[in-house]
Amino acid sequence: MNRLLLIIFTVLLISIVSCSTKGFKRGKILYDAYCSDCHMNDGSGLEGLFPPIDNSDYLKTHKLDLACIIHYGLEGKIKVNGKEYSQKMNGFPKITESDIANIVNYINYKFLGDEEYVNIKEIKEMLSNCDEVIE
Numbered sequence: 236m237n238r239l240l241l242i243i244f245t246v247l248l249i250s251i252v253s254c255s256t257k258g259f260k261r262g263k264i265l266y267d268a269y270c271s272d273c274h275m276n277d278g279s280g281l282e283g284l285f286p287p288i289d290n291s292d293y294l295k296t297h298k299l300d301l302a303c304i305i306h307y308g309l310e311g312k313i314k315v316n317g318k319e320y321s322q323k324m325n326g327f328p329k330i331t332e333s334d335i336a337n338i339v340n341y342i343n344y345k346f347l348g349d350e351e352y353v354n355i356k357e358i359k360e361m362l363s364n365c366d367e368v369i370e
């Protein structure tokens with residue numbers, strides 16, 4: 236009986252883990268396709284031109300703006316980890332809300348060490364409050 240429980244538990248655990256990494260997998264594919272040209276695969280950016288995503292202090296304080304940054308882009312002078320950036324980033328209006336969620340979750344997990352999962356409803360909420368983000 237105990238053995239059976241252990242098996243059920245293991246199967247459950249494996250499916251939960253593979254389910255969540257699946258989300259990050261798609262997020263990684265999308266990040267690598269859309270973002271890594273400038274921000275690099277490892278999120279390190281290119282000093283003076285493209286700000287880092289990895290451990291970005293700017294992003295940590297603008298977490299709720301990430302969906303808007305992806306959808307609308309970002310313009311104007313910003314400071315990331317002590318360095319200034321002022322190039323314009325174009326938005327990606329064609330990326331769907333569920334794929335924005337995949338990218339956001341991948342970035343949060345991989346570059347900010349945050350395992351909290353953002354769902355599509357929360358992405359929609361973020362996107363309906365973009366006015367203040369984009370000046």
Ligand code: HEC
Pocket residue numbers: 266269270271272273274284285286287288291293294301304305309310311312313315320321322323324325327338
């Ligand atoms: C063509 C180059 C380019 C691409 C592609 C690009 N960005 Fe950016 N990104 C920039 C630039 C330039 C800035 C700085 C904008 C500014 O100074 O206002 C920026 C700023 C940011 C910031 C805020 C600053 C920071 O580093 O924390 C985030 C977050 C971000 N981008 C995420 C993304 C994501 C996610 C993608 C892919 C969906 C992406 N970017 C694709 C060039 C790019």
